[in-house]
Amino acid sequence: MENHTKLYDVGVIGLGVMGKNLALNIADNRYSVAAFDLDSVKVEGVLAQEKADRANSKQTEQSLRVHGCNNLSEMLSSLEKPRVIVLSVPAGAPVDGVCSSLIEAGIELDDIVIDTGNSLWTDTLDREGRYADNFTFFSSAVSGGEMGARFGPSLMPSGNKKAWDRIKPIWEAIAAKVDAKTGLPIERQEPGNPVTEGEPCTTYIGPAGAGHYVKMVHNGIEYADMQLICEAYQLLSDGFGMSADEIANLFERWNQGSLNSYLMEISAEVLKQADPLSGKPLVEMILDKAGQKGTGLWTAVSSLQIGCPAPTIAEAVYARAVSTQKSQRVQLSQLLSGPQAVKPSDEEREAFIEQLESALYCAKVASYAQGFQLMAMNAKERNWTLEFAEIAKIWRAGCIIRATFLQSITQAYQSAERSGVELENLLMAETFSQALSTKQLDWRKAVSTAVLKGIPAPCISSALAYYDSYRCETLPANLLQGQRDYFGAHTFERTDKPAGEKYHLNWSSVKRELDKV
Ligand code: 6PG
Secondary structure (H helix, E strand, O other): OOOOOOOEOEEEEOOOHHHHHHHHHHHHOOOOEEEEOOOHHHHHHHHHHHHHHHHHOOOOOOOOOEEEOOOHHHHHHOEOOOOEEEEOOOOOHHHHHHHHHHHHHOOOOOOEEEEOOOOOHHHHHHHHHHOOOOOEEEEEEEEOHHHHHHHOOEEEEEOOHHHHHHHHHHHHHHOOEEOOOOOOEOOOOOOOOOOOOOEEOEOOOEOOOHHHHHHHHHHHHHHHHHHHHHHHHHHHHHHOOOOHHHHHHHHHHHOOOOOOEHHHHHHHHHHHOEOOOOOOEHHHHOOOOOOOOOHHHHHHHHHHHHOOOOHHHHHHHHHHHHHHOHHHHHHHHHHOOOOOOOOOOHHHHHHHHHHHHHHHHHHHHHHHHHHHHHHHHHHHHHOOOOOHHHHHHHOOOOOOOOEOHHHHHHHHHHHHHHOOOOOOOHHHOHHHHHHHHHHHHHHHHHHHHHHHHOOOOHHHHHHHHHHHHHHOOOOOHHHHHHHHHHHHOOOEOOOOOOOOOOEEEOOOOOOOOEEEO
8 A cells, every 4th residue: 555645535434345446436426535444455456456447447647546554543634524434334433443443543523424335224324423523423324335336326424414515426426327308328338537517416415314214214115116117027937937037038028118116127137137157047047035234123123113104115124034944844835735726827917917007106116105204294393304205316226116107297286386285195196196097907917826826925025015005095904993993992082072182982881982082
């Protein structure tokens, strides 16, 4: 690691796949970077990668912009003040570990530390206060995986507004870009050649915690999106005997229409991949036990805590949980009976494919409705002003849930804004209510086929129950309130009396008088 005299624009701590690629992306955009990792091999790795990338790039200026640091004190003394330091370390204790080390190394009050990991939003909230006497703790969740980090992620910054003003140009430069006219991503996969036109996929989300909350919900939606595609795969293979290749072709076709998304695109690619060892489709050799790092779970927990129904997101988390109970499933597959398998005709399969396409679209709308409603309800509790059209906009490119569908959500919020109405639930947007009205019958048919064939489709069917629940002017909660009042004197309101007036019936007395409580 060579000596340096000039000051660098941005510090990056943590050079795993995400940190390394963020550093290279920042450097591509002509900001100089001071990079540090406890593992010096990773420091050398980013320097070597920059060299290789620059040699292959179209940039005429060949000087390298990433500098490797031996320790945090060296990093601090090599950065322009007030310092901007990007943290790319695992969520949880490592974030506080680095923050303490930065304090020891002499970080100053005006310096900004940006946590880009998948931190729990309440931790971010705590950290802003905890480090306020030492430096500005800022957060910016990042979505897009390693390729996103390298060539343009979706970035969800939140916290101190002054810090955002300092970071904004860098963030807008490195973020994914969307063509303003079409709303479609501007693809970039080449080192040293950043996209400079288009709308950047980053916007100031709100006060501390807001960005990580929004990213958490993004991931909850991501879980649901992934599980919906997986359910379609199981229905088509187990229920209709389609091969991995046939399903891949179908997903490619769907990807050209209203189901277009990055996740649909990569699912087709995964299904097409042959196993280098056995020659069979790789997907058939991958063990059916799903991992998870926690963000989907946090979304489901938050929805339960707030009382915002998000059953499709929660079912996606449960689906991963049940997948891990492989040995129980193996045992029960021998014990529990299901319907007799019937070989479907070609006509039946074609009809089902159409129904399933509608079902997937409708379930997708329902799960996004859940995610957006959850953000809205939490924002109300926290007193955050979230701009939902802007959030949908920055998810149109760069992030894992990117899809043309996000353009429709953007437009739905924009049009609600123009008419001065609050879109409490995406199902209220005309574009979605109309589409769902047209497709709901096919959705029901797809769900009933799944039920009759005994193939689990928890996300597709819970989304339908969500839709039907919101369609019901009256739910059986009247009986439920009766039950609660019967055994616990929990009282109830009446349909013919003002809201808030509570009544209790003396269920155990002979006369059963009604009391106003
Ligand atoms: C993203 C991803 C990213 C990551 C998650 C999901 O937006 O780039 O969501 O954050 O892939 O950690 O991980 P799990 O599926 O393991 O929970």
